[in-house]
Amino acid sequence: MPPPAAGDARGRSRAGVLAAVCLGAIGMPMSFTGPAVALTALHDALGGSPAMLAWVTNAFMLSFGACLMVAGSLADAVGRRRVFRAGLWVVIFSSLAMSLLPGQGAMGLFVALRAVQGLGSAAVFAGGMAVLAQAFDGPGRARVFSLVGTSFGAGLSFGPLLSGWLLSAVGWRAVTASVIVVALLSLVLGWRSMAESRNPDATGLDVPGAASFTCALALLTWGVMQVPVHGWRDLHVLLPLAGALLSLAAFVRVESRSAQPMLDLSLLRHPRFVGVQLLAAAPAYGFVVLLILLPIRFIGVERMSPLVAGQLVFALSLPMLVVPPVVGWLVRWVSAARLCSLGLGICAAGLLWLARCQPGTPILQMAAPLLLIGAGMSLPWGLMDGLAVSVVPVEQAGMAAGIFNTVRVAGEGIALAVVGAALSGWLASGLAHVGDATAVQAGVQQLLSGNLSAALAAMPGLSVDALLGIYGQAFSTLLQALAAVTALTACVVFAFLRQPGR
Structure with missing residues (x-):
């Protein structure tokens, strides 16, 4: 049995890990909903066509969704704490870059930075959940995962309200920069409390599976987003959708033959x-x-x-x-x-x-x-x-x-x-x-x-x-x-x- 001091230190360490991951969970929906509230102000400040404005949200979600399983595999292979911290730094610098954009004509760069921000958020989410799974076990693990879900709900609830207030009081730059504060707090709280861990049996990143899945998701989203401009029968829509189907077929083929697949197709049974x-x-x-x-x-x-x-x-x-x-x-x-x-x-x-x-x-x-x-x-x-x-x-x-x-x-x-x-x-x-x-x-x-x-x-x-x-x-x-x-x-x-x- 560890001495009381060791037990207290371990308890403080786990509390720091939980606080850091929960703050990361609050920041993700803030990144998602904040620009939606500020969309009109972003258009006035940065310009951009209506089609490009749609990518302000979709670039983040596409990058986040496509990279989530990849980030989880990387966390197991190279270190869960390392991936979590790297994701926070990506979120911080991409958010800072967005808030410092000069003005008219910069909407394309803003959208590109939103995609980078989504990639960082995927690393934060995958790495943070993996760190929690190692720090807690038994009934305590279920409780802390529930707290993370509640934190995500808090970000969804207060994010639009905070963004609306910041937009009215300061402007759109404050909306994009607000995520930096949450990410920095998460980084500081987890800096000393998180222990590094990895899966010794991890075989590394499933590159063919990750590439085909990301390609399928990107082409599907791209094709559907062209519908308002070109209609369902136009080649601008049909070609990306056909490419998405081919990429999905390639993903299924790769995963069915892989010894360590990202997706075990037998789960669908x-x-x-x-x-x-x-x-x-x-x-x-x-x-x-x-x-x-x-x-x-x-x-x-x-x-x-x-x-x-x-x-x-x-x-x-x-x-x-x-x-x-x-x-x-x-x-x-x-x-x-x-x-x-x-x-x-x-x-x-x-x-x-x-x-x-x-x-x-x-x-x-x-x-x-x-x-x-x-x-x-x-x-x-x-x-x-x-x-x-x-x-x-x-x-x-x-x-x-x-x-x-x-x-x-x-x-x-x-x-x-x-x-x-x-x-x-x-x-x-x-x-x-x-x-x-x-x-x-x-x-x-x-x-x-x-x-x-x-x-x-x-x-x-x-x-x-x-x-x-x-x-x-x-x-x-x-x-x-x-x-x-x-x-x-x-x-x-x-x-x-x-x-x-x-």
Whole structure:
């Protein structure tokens, strides 16, 4: 038995590790949601086409999702603490570079730095979770992973509110720089408390698997993002989608023949494992896309102040701070399958309620359905990470967690691209009577980026009220479609998760 002093030192060390990883978890959603709140200000300051503005979010999500499994493999091979620290430094310097950009004409560089920031965030997440898994074991490990999930929810909840306040009080540079403070605190807290560890049996990075997976994800996202500009039948869309299919086929072939694959394809034989992957994707189109679309609508189209818009988005994510711990208590008496499907059903009902809120709806009336959506999604949110590793054999738990988080993050990037294409189509349909196709297309692109004035300039015969009515109808149709997909996912997830475990 170690002497008391040694036990106290070990306890302080583990507390420092937990605090460092939790701060890293808070910073990731802040990196994700902050630029969405500041998108209009970023366009005014840095310029850029509407298509390029869409990459402000998608570049981060694509880089994050594509590099997550790769970062996990590197952490096992070269050191978990090393990867965690390196990721924090990448986040710090990329955020600093973004906040120091000179002005007009720099949007392309901003997007490139967002991709670098996503790469760093992937290293922080993968390295931090691996460090925690080594520092804690038994029931304590489940509790600390739950705290990390709560920290991520805190970043989602307070990130838009903080970004709205910083944007109003200081400007867009403060929004991009705010992540630096959190990353530095995480770095300092973990500097002495984290012990280095690696997997002695790690065989290194699966380069063919990583390359083919990253290529498939990048081409899929790129192809879907071209739809609002070119339509589904254009070669600008078809060629990237075809390339994505070929890359995916190559990935499956590589992984099926690899002795140490990134993805063990045999896991797909577990119905409950498949159900958890569907559950991982559900927040992307039922919740996360709203964190991006709503600030664009509130600030750019409805002309709300950034602070008011941040408060409304805070209402959407506030339940993430409260509901998940309650779900951990409820699961003692109610099955995870029922709780997850119930939560998705509640989320679908909230989306249908929000679909009735047209532009100009009073703020309090908007807050109620937003709270319902957040409360519904919080039910599965509190269970997903535990389910990810409990539905497969214990020796495959690490791989299952990596796949789950990759599906969750990559799904968010793909969902944003698909939802943007769908909203573009409904807007173009509603505006078809306004004028020629070129003018309508230009107006749609400006609306998607939250630039109401430029949209009106592209379609001079349209009044503000008429344009807001068409926009509101298209947004309502989108929310109804998202509600239908979420409700369908609730049924499918329930059917898969109720299957007997292995």
